[in-house]
Amino acid sequence: MRRGIGSLLLCILVAGCAGGDARPHVRLPLVQFEKVTLVDADATVRWFVLDATVVGPDQALVAPSPITRFALERDDVVSGKRTVLAGALPPTARSFEDRGLDPGGRYRYRLTFQVAEGTRDTVESGPFDGPKLWTLVFKSPTNAFGTGCVFVRIRKYEKGIGWVDAGHTHDEGDRIGWWKEETDAVVSQHPVRLGDGTTLRVDFNTGTTLTAVRPARKVVEVHRCKAIYELETGKKLGCDKVVEKRTFDCFEISFRDSQGNHLVNVPEPRVLDQICPEHQANPDAAPAEPRLFEVRRLLDEADRLWNVDSAASIKLYQRLLREHKDDVIRLQVRNKVEGRARQADD
Secondary structure, rough: OOOOOOOOOOOOOOOOOOOOOOOOOOOOEEEEEEEEEEEEOOEEEEEEEEOOOOOOOOOOOOOOOOEEEEEEEEOOOOOOOOOEEEEOOOOOOEEEEOOOOOOOOOEEEEEEEEEOOOOOEEEEEOEOOOOOEEEEEEEEEEOOOOOOOEEEEEEEEEOOOEEEEEEEEEEOEEEOEEEOOOOOOEEEEEEEEEEOOOEEEEEEEOOOOEEEEEEEEEEEEEEEEEEOOOOOOOOEEEEEEEEEEEEEEEEEEEEOOOOOOOEEEOOOOOOOEEEHHHHOOOOOOOOOOOOHHHHHHHHHHHHHHOOOOHHHHHHHHHHHHOOOOOHHHHHHHHHHHHHHHHHHHH
16 A cells, blocks of 8 residues: 555544344354544555454353455445445455545445354444545745745645645745646646656646735744753753743745635744753653752742742742752752742841
């Protein structure tokens, strides 16, 4: 199966499972859907048969009747149309690749299995969304002289092929997907090189018009690790996880889709998080000496606030004396902490 970027994994909620049939001499196994995975042109549906005993005719636990074959169907949830995908899959089958999905559709699978005695039963998956027809990715927006432009990467789901890509720089007012190729004519059909080396002309008429590319400002959260050290030895005690809000200059891209809806896209800034290697490997890594780390963290914060918010700083010094006096003494900062904590009374 071909694999591509932006794989979408949909966990299918099972509407029911089959098993535990009480009819004489028929011991239906437990069969359930597992998941549907959308990758490129393929939807891979998976199911499993529970390896468990069932209650037999004499109320004893016995092995279920062996499955002799499966049949798989796809229901279009919107139209109600049912399509037979495979009428006779072998009993060892546990998955099937479905390449007939229409973009923008909503579907459900039905799996029928037959056991050696000839009895059949059916299970259904929950509904899931098929691939989107268009995905637009905006890169490198500019607005140098009052007229904006942006590079647009267009991804289209071409039925029977999968995701195909094309890209071009568009100016405000351009129809996205239309640009000049070999001639001076502006066209929407552009050559795409497929995985097997062949070239296919694909229609990239998205029905979307770029309306504006304007400078904007965006507030984002930046996560970083602030190292806490023991001042006397220089030993790193751990990291304080800090979340800061920062404002960045960016661009707001406006466009009108094929339905006439006005949409806005603000490309995300590059990743700005500053996470230490230890917490990259294990985000929940704890300090080697949690208590000492907490005292040092509170001390650093109290010192930082001393000339900014003296009331808040004094409260932290008082908390250190009240809850961590032994560690304050250990860190040899007792005189400073006590002196500043007493200023609340002055």
